Amino acid sequence: MLQVTDLTKTFHAAHGTVTAVDGVSFKVGKGQFASIIGKSGSGKSTLLALLGALDKPSSGSIEVAGNNVAKMRDHALIKYRGQQIGFVFQNYNLVPNLTALENVMLPLEFAGKPNKYRKERAEHLLHQVGLDGDKQTRKPARLSGGEQQRVAIARALANKPSLILADEPTGNLDEQTGQMIFDLLHSLAKSEETTIIAVTHDLSIAGKTDETFKLQDGKLIKQ
Ligand SMILES: Nc1ncnc2c1ncn2[C@@H]1O[C@H](COP(=O)(O)OP(=O)(O)O)[C@@H](O)[C@H]1O
Numbered sequence: 001m002l003q004v005t006d007l008t009k010t011f012h013a014a015h016g017t018v019t020a021v022d023g024v025s026f027k028v029g030k031g032q033f034a035s036i037i038g039k040s041g042s043g044k045s046t047l048l049a050l051l052g053a054l055d056k057p058s059s060g061s062i063e064v065a066g067n068n069v070a071k072m073r074d075h076a077l078i079k080y081r082g083q084q085i086g087f088v089f090q091n092y093n094l095v096p097n098l099t100a101l102e103n104v105m106l107p108l109e110f111a112g113k114p115n116k117y118r119k120e121r122a123e124h125l126l127h128q129v130g131l132d133g134d135k136q137t138r139k140p141a142r143l144s145g146g147e148q149q150r151v152a153i154a155r156a157l158a159n160k161p162s163l164i165l166a167d168e169p170t171g172n173l174d175e176q177t178g179q180m181i182f183d184l185l186h187s188l189a190k191s192e193e194t195t196i197i198a199v200t201h202d203l204s205i206a207g208k209t210d211e212t213f214k215l216q217d218g219k220l221i222k223q
């Protein structure tokens, strides 16, 4: 499903050159849940940004569902990000003045789905992540951190992406809630047949994913 080959990203800053991602190659299959661990500054966020086409690699290739992301032009990249990738962030990044349901409906609206489908799909996904009843019509500020992250996960799944990228998704949650979010991601990878890659600091959580990769100074070491 995802195949990364010799991926490198170099930044040229005032103080010199930094190779944030250094010749990384790996493969993750469909429906697999992989974690990436590594110290701060080891290149985790840069790697996720490349996979999500938020940034362009200096060299190497990224193949997602048969498409070479590194070679796509801007127009194709916008489509790829919107339809093939779901993002989950540490700070949830929900739209504060929209309800949980409306937040999940938003990417469906961008994808041009009809109103009735949007509502049904969003209700179904929120139910899948364990949010029912009036919680679906609450705004983010009236939900707990764990619940907000569940909404963000439902939103990431909205357009049935091939790949979900999660950067420290449990970084703002207590240990027990974080564990529940990882268990949820794990079961969704299987039920939605989506590949999930999550960056985490938490080794106990990382140990429970299908595969664990470690980044060290931009280089990948399979655990
Ligand atoms: N836009 C940028 N410009 C220059 N250097 C960067 C940029 N983004 C990241 N870096 C550098 O690349 C390295 C990896 O950063 P990052 O991917 O954010 O690590 P992590 O997410 O593992 O903490 C660090 O040395 C960081 O300072």
Ligand SMILES: [Mg+2]
Residues within 6 Å of the ligand: 044, 045, 046
């Ligand atoms: Mg980071």
